[in-house]
Amino acid sequence: MTVGSRGRPGDAGCEVPPDRLRAANDAPVRGDGAYVLYWMIAARRAASNFALDRALAWARRLGLPLAVFEPLRLDYPWASARFHRFILDGMAENARAFGAAGVAYLPYVEPTPRAAEGLLMALAARAAVVVTDDFPSFFLPRMVAAAGRSLPVRLEAVDSNGLLPMRAAPKTFERAVDFRRFLQRELPPHLHAFPDPAPLADLEPALRLAGLDAGPRWPAAAALLAGDAAAFERLPIDHGVTPFRAGGSAAGREALRSFVGERLERYGEERNQPALDATSRLSAFLHFGHVSAHQVFTAVAEQQGWNPSRLGLENRGARAGWWGMTPAAEGFLDQLVTWRELGYNLASQREDYDRYESLPVWARQTLDAHAADARPRVYSLAELAAAATHDPLWNAAQRQLLAEGYIHNYLRMLWGKKILEWSPGPRQALAAMIELNNRYAEDGRNPNSYSGITWCLGRYDRPWGPVRPIFGTIRYMSSENTARKMDVKPYLRRYAG
DNA sequence: ATCGGCTCGCGCAA
């Protein structure tokens, strides 16, 4: 059988799983609407997207065309050339994909802060129903809630984030192994309910619309999407955080192809050698929605010649042996599914997922007990940002973050542990990690980016002796031991100051 | 270089 096969649109199987769908208001579907509006804010892609599937299902049911509105705001925290460029690359490609299919698409980029105010309302005034993305972190939950309150038409939020619908988990989990065990019991049926991999193929004429026009106040971002450098430079965003690589679904698919085709089999052996580039580097494409977790899973499954009958029957939470794939592929899926969706689980269930108070009780107790310990070294946020510490390995990791918007997984743990050690207290350490990660990391602001940071402060971990200054029983890491475990020389060379 | 012990809460089978 084909993994995740759902048949063509129009089949009964095309409807979105109910636990991926929620109403964001009580307003009605309007009978006199001119189109179904998809307000694309997180799953910024034209395929493998449950929200798009839902919008198409509405359009077919109501006999109305589909219109897609993809906005990019200016005034969100940490807005920079790095993130804007990545998102704009995706918008240019979405314009091509929707254009080729005959679907109306309005890409709107704010030229000045708050210029988009009123635009969603104006577009929704002609909509029968509005569908948007259900994304659990950053400013998006508040934005969708506010839109739900003000729109006079039904607003639905669709969860297209992971293999497991966020609402399929009834609780949060203290440790990855508990969530992994939950997945081993609950995930299999969801592997048969994937979003349509090609929802725009051979679209019925009735779904097409020549264009989505919001009038002269809100013109489509044609120049920016065409690559107008001067227009890009004029945007009042942080141009000191420079683009590292191209975004968009095509770049994402190429990153996926090269990883699965060329590096997946080395992943098990080489993932922890930071200079060997064996990791997937897919996180940013997943964060901005240019690639779906379902597409990544499908590519891995196909490379492995896998089908669901290979799944193990035991649910002990063991990392290896459950999927029925090679150790390298299972190691990668533990990242893609267990660890990634663990972060979405927490963010979707707790508004304070990014706050110190959300850390486990044992972690806060031991950190608080050692908050007043003497700090032999304390670095300011500016010194940390400038990679100006005494520690060459830490500086190299920070320079990789500055240049590439990414720190190798293993070294990011060390990076965070040292920020704890060098900050005036644990709360300031968390604040510094959030500030640096959200400003520079391509996938900052994502739920699992927060998981990675807060793991350094005890989240999803357990106490480890001996008790040390500053750390208490928080797991300790040192640059010296890291250098003993891996070959850091090529990494230090590559990211030398 | 590699391995086991440290240590312990949790879910689950019995």
Add this chain to the structure above:
DNA sequence: TGCGCGAAGCCGAT
């Protein structure tokens, strides 16, 4: 009640 498990910690023995 016992067993299996663990984001990549440390140390010491081989």
